[in-house]
Amino acid sequence: MTQQNSIATNEVDLIAVSVAGVVAHPAFPGLPAEPYRLANDGTPFLLPTYGGIVYNVSTGDRAFGWAADCIHPGVSIYQPDDNQNRGLNVFACVGNRARVVTGGAAGTTGVVTGKSGRFSEQVIVHIAPEARTRMAVGDQVLIRAEGVGLSLTHHPGVTLKGISPGLLAALPVREEEGHVAFGVTAQIPAHLVGAGLGLTSEGGSLHMQSTDRELLAELRLDQLRLGDLVALEDTDSRYNHGYLRGARAIGVVASTDGPRAGYGPGIAILMTAPAGQLGSFESPEANLVQLLDLED
Amino acid sequence: MNEELRWNFDELVDMAVTGQVSQPAMRRGGYVHWPDGVGVILPGMHGITYNARVGDRAFGWAGDHVEPGVSIANPDEQADYALHYLSCIGNEAEVVTGLARGARGVVTGEHARLLVDFPPEVLEEMTIGDTVQVRTRGRGLRLLSHPALEFKQTSPFLARALALETQGNKVTCPVAMELPPRIMGSGAELNAEFVDQDLMSGDRALMAELGIDQMRLGDLIGIRNVDHRFGRSYRDGWVAICLCIHGDSVMTGHGPGILTLITGPADLLDFHIEPETNIAHSLGIRGSA
Numbered sequence: 001m002t003q004q005n006s007i008a009t010n011e012v013d014l015i016a017v018s019v020a021g022v023v024a025h026p027a028f029p030g031l032p033a034e035p036y037r038l039a040n041d042g043t044p045f046l047l048p049t050y051g052g053i054v055y056n057v058s059t060g061d062r063a064f065g066w067a068a069d070c071i072h073p074g075v076s077i078y079q080p081d082d083n084q085n086r087g088l089n090v091f092a093c094v095g096n097r098a099r100v101v102t103g104g105a106a107g108t109t110g111v112v113t114g115k116s117g118r119f120s121e122q123v124i125v126h127i128a129p130e131a132r133t134r135m136a137v138g139d140q141v142l143i144r145a146e147g148v149g150l151s152l153t154h155h156p157g158v159t160l161k162g163i164s165p166g167l168l169a170a171l172p173v174r175e176e177e178g179h180v181a182f183g184v185t186a187q188i189p190a191h192l193v194g195a196g197l198g199l200t201s202e203g204g205s206l207h208m209q210s211t212d213r214e215l216l217a218e219l220r221l222d223q224l225r226l227g228d229l230v231a232l233e234d235t236d237s238r239y240n241h242g243y244l245r246g247a248r249a250i251g252v253v254a255s256t257d258g259p260r261a262g263y264g265p266g267i268a269i270l271m272t273a274p275a276g277q278l279g280s281f282e283s284p285e286a287n288l289v290q291l292l293d294l295e296d
Numbered sequence: 297m298n299e300e301l302r303w304n305f306d307e308l309v310d311m312a313v314t315g316q317v318s319q320p321a322m323r324r325g326g327y328v329h330w331p332d333g334v335g336v337i338l339p340g341m342h343g344i345t346y347n348a349r350v351g352d353r354a355f356g357w358a359g360d361h362v363e364p365g366v367s368i369a370n371p372d373e374q375a376d377y378a379l380h381y382l383s384c385i386g387n388e389a390e391v392v393t394g395l396a397r398g399a400r401g402v403v404t405g406e407h408a409r410l411l412v413d414f415p416p417e418v419l420e421e422m423t424i425g426d427t428v429q430v431r432t433r434g435r436g437l438r439l440l441s442h443p444a445l446e447f448k449q450t451s452p453f454l455a456r457a458l459a460l461e462t463q464g465n466k467v468t469c470p471v472a473m474e475l476p477p478r479i480m481g482s483g484a485e486l487n488a489e490f491v492d493q494d495l496m497s498g499d500r501a502l503m504a505e506l507g508i509d510q511m512r513l514g515d516l517i518g519i520r521n522v523d524h525r526f527g528r529s530y531r532d533g534w535v536a537i538c539l540c541i542h543g544d545s546v547m548t549g550h551g552p553g554i555l556t557l558i559t560g561p562a563d564l565l566d567f568h569i570e571p572e573t574n575i576a577h578s579l580g581i582r583g584s585a
């Protein structure tokens with residue numbers, strides 16, 4: 001584990017509870033719907049998308065350049081019942097410990113690295129690549145869900161969202177009276193925040209937009225890696241995600257880029273504040289691989 | 297009518313679709329939340345709205361996502377998609393059942409339901425479940441003289457009423473106001489042929505600074521640096537011309553609904569501000585065209 005910060009929280013008051021899901025099968029809309037989605041220039045495309053066991057994309061890998069539409073690294077799990085799936089999606093926190101409990105990899109441990117939102121609603125789990133080869137779609141994964149209700153003792157204006165106490169303690173932090181800042185690899189301007197705006201900020205994800213490739217290259221946002229901590233400027237994610245000058249949200253890149261308009265890498269939001277209480281500073285190594293010591 | 301504009305009106309198919317006047321419905325729990333989390337229960341969507349009409353203010357109602365006029369839907373999901381995708385703004389609607397049978401209205405928006413304006417005296421005769429038939433015409437609309445522009449949900453009636461002007465290859469459209477792309481929110485996950493994208497009104501001080509809080513239902517809206525061809529996203533050098541179809545919201549990431557009508561590259565499509573540009577007048581819904 002990396003060095004721990006000393007930021008004060010109510011961790012001792014948190015409940016740890018089981019949530020579980022099964023490995024999701026990739027799916028398409030039913031026929032006669034076309035299998036194509038449309039890229040932002042109207043070109044039909046047919047590419048792998050969310051769900052399933054992904055053998056060759058892991059947290060820590062590049063977020064851009066895959067022949068894919070918003071792929072989840074590692075293993076994606078869900079519950080077939082909508083209400084139970086909400087329970088899984090909301091209570092599972094990034095950094096929580098996961099354990100494969102059925103199938104060929106039973107007993108293997110992993111870590112929650114992200115979530116996805118509207119149209120997919122899955123929880124993304126890092127399992128070491130070797131163990132993935134022993135897993136099957138339908139295997140059950142149990143998560144020790146711990147983090148909902150977490151707060152910063154000295155920063156009540158900052159709202160935490162779906163972050164485990166363990167990940168919080170591993171983040172690079174600079175604390176001052178009335179203000180706290182966390183290390184991030186990049187800052188995303190408000191006009192590049194896209195799909196997920198107006199949707200729930202309890203679970204799910206918020207995507208950056210990648211249609212304007214030149215602008216991404218200019219801002220070096222096309223260098224993002226899965227697992228990178230990022231800050232979203234002027235974004236209020238307390239109750240839904242939306243625009244507010246001075247607000248800030250910090251999250252983790254949870255899924256890859258994709259060709260659709262309004263979409264790009266999906267970001268699982270971890271914290272937010274509406275009026276300058278939350279800041280960020282550049283920390284090029286702020287990635288879940290290092291912060292959570294993820295297994296290769 | 298500008299003679300430099302050549303339309304493909306004679307190619308467009310004229311087809312009937314129907315929906316029924318919807319009953320207001322709410323989710324269990326009922327609350328919607330202000331940005332600070334305070335929960336409220338408000339009317340707005342579905343049904344017959346007697347006192348909010350195209351041309352009225354979009355902000356300041358004690359309501360959430362107020363849909364002006366009559367909100368219709370078809371109970372069969374696939375038929376409902378046809379109602380959504382084939383109907384165009386400015387299409388003529390007719391009440392075909394009930395006490396208001398024979399009354400005529402105009403499609404003014406497409407949200408989770410289709411929004412149709414009828415005169416107040418017609419609303420008094422209507423009830424939940426009445427069937428409204430729309431003469432859909434406009435899908436496939438093109439400007440033969442300016443083929444780079446894409447039109448969405450624009451009827452021939454609205455196309456004429458937009459009062460487009462030409463400057464060589466460039467078409468410019470009068471709009472009531474401009475919105476900055478950074479406040480375009482909920483709906484970024486949808487395709488641009490379907491419903492709308494809410495402007496995010498959560499920064500209330502910004503709404504007042506830019507005069508956005510003066511927006512009216514039915515206002516034409518211009519946005520620069522967005523591409524609305526296949527979804528709605530930020531792209532330098534593109535323009536969208538849109539329409540305000542529903543009222544403001546208390547919820548973060550939401551606000552008045554902005555429906556796409558035209559999109560194109562900025563060297564071929566532009567807009568200019570004429571504050572009174574509203575379909576309540578240009579379509580003759582409230583007073584003269």
